[in-house]
Amino acid sequence: MNAFATPLLAWFDRHGRKDLPWQRADANGKRDAYRVWLSEVMLQQTQVATVIPYFERFVAALPTLRDLAQADEDRVLALWSGLGYYRRARFLHRAAQLCVEKHGGIMPADFDALAALPGIGRSTAGAILAQAYGLRFPILDGNVKRVLTRYHGVHGHPSESAVEKTLWQYADRHTPAERVADYTQAIMDLGATVCVRSRPLCLGCPVAEHCVARRGGLTAQLPTPKAGKAIPTRATMMLILRDEDGRVLLERRGPQGVWSGLWSLPEASDHDDAWRTAQKLARVDDAITLTPFVHVFSHYRLNVEPWLFDDATAPNAVADTSAQRWYAPEELPTLGLPAPVRSLLQALPARKTV
Structure with a gap:
């Protein structure tokens, strides 16, 4: 275990979110990859508190990947209505159909196969593999980018290719070989509840001691904001x-x-x-x-x-x-x-x- 993951997991054991509806495991202690995938797609640009009721309504209506694949598009969009970014729902629907056609109706436990599905990028694929299958893959969603940007003092907007490449390197370095599902949830929780955009709660951060932004008084400057422009x-x-x-x-x-x-x-x-x-x-x-x-x-x-x-x-x-x-x-x-x-x-x- 590395010097970043160890205190983060200790913090997660005390303060992390462990009862989210997509974290529920079966009798063998396994999480449902379909539920993990659905939550990851819904959580893109949307907060957990907003997602939970939509997630529960969605899985109540379409409890399995095959149910989603067989549903008509209007049904899927009706269940998604209110979450916005409807392209996510269409990709979700099409990816479910491809899983039925090519993968026996299950989410593949292979990175390349996952990344080939519509709407599943590198971070989403990593989250599915880590949280559903316990495989060591890094993630880099918005919350993780904020944590790593501040911790390592990375300047430049996270969407810039050079900055994102650097952040992926840090994400991979810090991801442990053990407890990878807990780690991915822990770093997302840290960004969502402690290392927040405005007024981060540094006194409660388990990795604050070595955080470049905290030491240098840069938490308000990092991540570097995107150049603003008037919204038409x-x-x-x-x-x-x-x-x-x-x-x-x-x-x-x-x-x-x-x-x-x-x-x-x-x-x-x-x-x-x-x-x-x-x-x-x-x-x-x-x-x-x-x-x-x-x-x-x-x-x-x-x-x-x-x-x-x-x-x-x-x-x-x-x-x-x-x-x-x-x-x-x-x-x-x-x-x-x-x-x-x-x-x-x-x-x-x-x-x-x-």
Whole structure:
């Protein structure tokens, strides 16, 4: 055991998270690789507290890798709805299908085979092999990058290739041959609960004695922040066409761009375009302006102005298609909807009856 891993594991034994739902082992003490993989994908850019209820809902509906492989995409996206970064869910779904086709319905215990699956990079593959199979592989997620950057005083943004290469070398050096599953959880826990972005809790850190950033007063400067740039703002109008039965017209978005493949609402660029679009889709009389809201993506802000067209009547020539359908309220939970669209539909005012 090395000088970094030894105190870290001792800290983990006292303070680490050992009862997370994806850590549960079977009667032989083995963790389910499917659950480990699912948690690792969900935890990308998302905190543990947020992930837990989504994880539990997902495995309750699709408890095995084969269940995921056999599910239709709408079901998978509906279970993922609210976590964002929906490309992760599509990669997860496709990777499960490939595991059934090529690996007998199990997660392979081989690095190259794992890394060849969609959405599984070097760190995710390492986490699966370490935590599910007990194999010695390093990991380098965002929390680990922060810990190693500060501990070794590495300057430069962690996404820079030279910096990332250095961090991988440190990650490999510190990963022990024993208790590798506990170690990978320990270093992730350290970054998530002690070596946090702002005001790290250095007094509670088991490796603080040799931390370059702590000794040099650099914890606020490391990791080196990425050069900032203004986040652009865009605007759209979302059109809610609701018929007398309470059904809402939804459109499946194309394969490219934001919310690709999800069911969403028709959109328009301005008020005139909103009326033209609504009249093409259905017979409408009047619109109610609902409360505007802002949805923030990682790379821009979207100002949304919703318009509600009640008692819309679809022309006879417009039929349900694979890209456009009228959905009843009770069908909405089964669909992959963007989180702000789901929230908008759930908050709709009741229809006025004459």
